[in-house]
Amino acid sequence: MTGPLVEFDGVDKSFGDTQVLYDVDVDVDEGEVVVVIGPSGSGKSTLLRCANRLEEIQGGDIRLDGQSVIETDVNEIRQQIGMVFQSFNLFPHKTALENVALAPEKVKGEPEEEAKRAASDLLDRVGLADQAESYPGALSGGQQQRVAIARALAMEPRVMLFDEVTSALDPELVGEVLDVIEGLAADGMTMVLVTHEMGFAREVGDRIVLMADGRVVERTETRSFFDGPSTERGQQFLSRLL
Amino acid sequence: MRDRLVKRVGEVAAGGFVLAIGGLLAWILSTQVDYSLLASPLIARRFAEAFFLVIQIVVISSLLSVSLGVLVGLGRISTSNVTGRIAKGYVEFFRGTPLLFQLFVIYFGVPRLWATGEFPFTDWAIPAAIIGLTLNHGAYVGEAIRGGIDAVPNGQMEAARSLGMSRVMALRQVVLPQAWRNALAAIGNDQIILVKDTSLLTVIAVPEIMSVFRNINSNQLDPWTPLVWVCVLYLAITMSMSQLVNGLERRSDWGSDSRMFGRLSGLGSGDDDGGEEA
Ligand SMILES: Nc1ncnc2c1ncn2[C@@H]1O[C@H](COP(=O)(O)OP(=O)(O)OP(=O)(O)O)[C@@H](O)[C@H]1O
Numbered sequence: 048m049t050g051p052l053v054e055f056d057g058v059d060k061s062f063g064d065t066q067v068l069y070d071v072d073v074d075v076d077e078g079e080v081v082v083v084i085g086p087s088g089s090g091k092s093t094l095l096r097c098a099n100r101l102e103e104i105q106g107g108d109i110r111l112d113g114q115s116v117i118e119t120d121v122n123e124i125r126q127q128i129g130m131v132f133q134s135f136n137l138f139p140h141k142t143a144l145e146n147v148a149l150a151p152e153k154v155k156g157e158p159e160e161e162a163k164r165a166a167s168d169l170l171d172r173v174g175l176a177d178q179a180e181s182y183p184g185a186l187s188g189g190q191q192q193r194v195a196i197a198r199a200l201a202m203e204p205r206v207m208l209f210d211e212v213t214s215a216l217d218p219e220l221v222g223e224v225l226d227v228i229e230g231l232a233a234d235g236m237t238m239v240l241v242t243h244e245m246g247f248a249r250e251v252g253d254r255i256v257l258m259a260d261g262r263v264v265e266r267t268e269t270r271s272f273f274d275g276p277s278t279e280r281g282q283q284f285l286s287r288l289l
Numbered sequence: 290m291r292d293r294l295v296k297r298v299g300e301v302a303a304g305g306f307v308l309a310i311g312g313l314l315a316w317i318l319s320t321q322v323d324y325s326l327l328a329s330p331l332i333a334r335r336f337a338e339a340f341f342l343v344i345q346i347v348v349i350s351s352l353l354s355v356s357l358g359v360l361v362g363l364g365r366i367s368t369s370n371v372t373g374r375i376a377k378g379y380v381e382f383f384r385g386t387p388l389l390f391q392l393f394v395i396y397f398g399v400p401r402l403w404a405t406g407e408f409p410f411t412d413w414a415i416p417a418a419i420i421g422l423t424l425n426h427g428a429y430v431g432e433a434i435r436g437g438i439d440a441v442p443n444g445q446m447e448a449a450r451s452l453g454m455s456r457v458m459a460l461r462q463v464v465l466p467q468a469w470r471n472a473l474a475a476i477g478n479d480q481i482i483l484v485k486d487t488s489l490l491t492v493i494a495v496p497e498i499m500s501v502f503r504n505i506n507s508n509q510l511d512p513w514t515p516l517v518w519v520c521v522l523y524l525a526i527t528m529s530m531s532q533l534v535n536g537l538e539r540r541s542d543w544g545s546d547s548r549m550f551g552r553l554s555g556l557g558s559g560d561d562d563g564g565e566e567a
């Protein structure tokens with residue numbers, strides 16, 4: 048593969064008459080971690096949701112490994128793009144293990160035994176082997192979010208999207224989830240993550256994309272961003288946080 | 290201090306009410322009921338026959354109306370405008386007109402659409418009863434199911450679809466099991482009303498429990514004795530029905546997920562969890 052793994056190419060997105068993304072270009076190379084930051088309402092979530100077509104785009108294109116996601120079958124493309132939400136969205140009527148095994152079984156048609164075994168390995172990987180039989184209602188927020196990550200990984204996606212996955216957590220539970228994401232980064236998983244945790248962004252991010260008012264205003268190496276953003280918007284944003 | 294006073298007054302009022310009703314009941318049971326008639330095999334046999342007929346009608350109409358209700362509920366949330374409108378129109382009609390009217394249409398009206406002597410059913414009362422109860426309660430169950438689906442957070446569908454599930458698969462695997470749980474209490478209520486609605490079937494000549502009462506009352510000129518039977522029989526069916534619903538509800542209790550919803554409702558940001566508390 049020569050080009051980037053994920054490529055947002057001049058993406059325009061509107062909800063009715065209000066445009067919320069303007070000509071957004073973002074490239075994500077294989078194995079790279081791109082962190083999207085920006086003020087509330089700048090379009091970060093919308094950008095991620097466009098990538099797996101939870102939202103439809105009005106202009107431009109989004110490509111996965113050179114192939115337009117718009118032109119690919121939607122259920123096909125979503126199997127290759129894992130998504131983790133702020134609000135976990137675990138299936139409350141399924142155990143942790145069933146949450147993870149459901150899609151491999153039903154979507155990929157894996158035999159139940161095999162799907163359960165793989166799910167069990169994944170729960171182990173996020174440190175929840177002992178909670179396999181628990182229902183989401185009995186898990187803490189941090190545990191639920193780790194199950195949600197395992198559930199997305201179970202489809203063996205080529206890229207993972209994380210939308211503020213620690214924002215709904217009590218502060219003492221944030222660490223365990225970030226540790227799991229860091230582990231994925233170390234394993235070379237390609238990831239796009241939206242976060243307000245600047246310390247974490249600095250640690251795992253290879254590149255930072257700063258958004259404001261639906262536009263990308265700065266796109267740089269993580270180190271140089273935190274050393275001093277080149278744009279005024281970037282400097283403003285950072286100074287308000289630090 | 291005031292709370293305790295209010296509580297005490299409430300207890301006294303409730304106790305007084307129970308005493309008054311209990312006394313009235315005891316008086317009726319001791320002065321009005323003819324116990325040899327009450328226990329006579331003749332009455333017992335006639336009520337038993339009616340009782341088993343009602344149970345058969347209830348079981349069949351229940352199964353059919355719940356199945357129909359699931360379809361109607363799905364129709365209500367269909368992405369197809371046509372299906373959605375048809376389901377809505379159906380619900381409006383069957384909730385908006387009296388069951389008795391619907392039973393008359395089916396029992397008296399429908400056979401007249403055939404030439405005289407051509408109508409294929411000789412005993413139309415029971416089929417008409419089952420059709421009427423099914424169509425009427427299918428509308429209520431449909432609304433309960435739709436409410437149950439609406440109460441499933443939007444994020445559930447999105448999470449399922451994000452894993453590559455089709456809409457139909459996501460509905461089947463993720464949304465409907467939760468919608469069913471949400472709707473169970475409302476469906477149970479409706480099915481208990483269905484049991485009581487069988488009493489209307491007396492006017493389309495179904496030999497159910499109320500017809501037996503009317504018969505005995507006019508022969509013996511004694512309302513209270515057969516009324517005791519009527520009361521016990523209906524309560525036997527409705528109380529087993531609520532037991533069944535309780536059992537089903539307990540079976541689909543997946544732990545304290547109210548806690549999870551509690552956490553989510555604290556978020557309040559306007560993005561992907563916007564539909565959470567709907
Ligand atoms: N379904 C929708 N319908 C209409 N407008 C929407 C919808 N979803 C998002 N928007 C609008 O799009 C803009 C971008 O929203 P988005 O959720 O992408 O921002 P964000 O950067 O993720 O913000 P936050 O940090 O608060 O999560 C906002 O102005 C928002 O009001």
Ligand SMILES: [Mg+2]
Nearest residue numbers: 091092093560
């Ligand atoms: Mg957001």
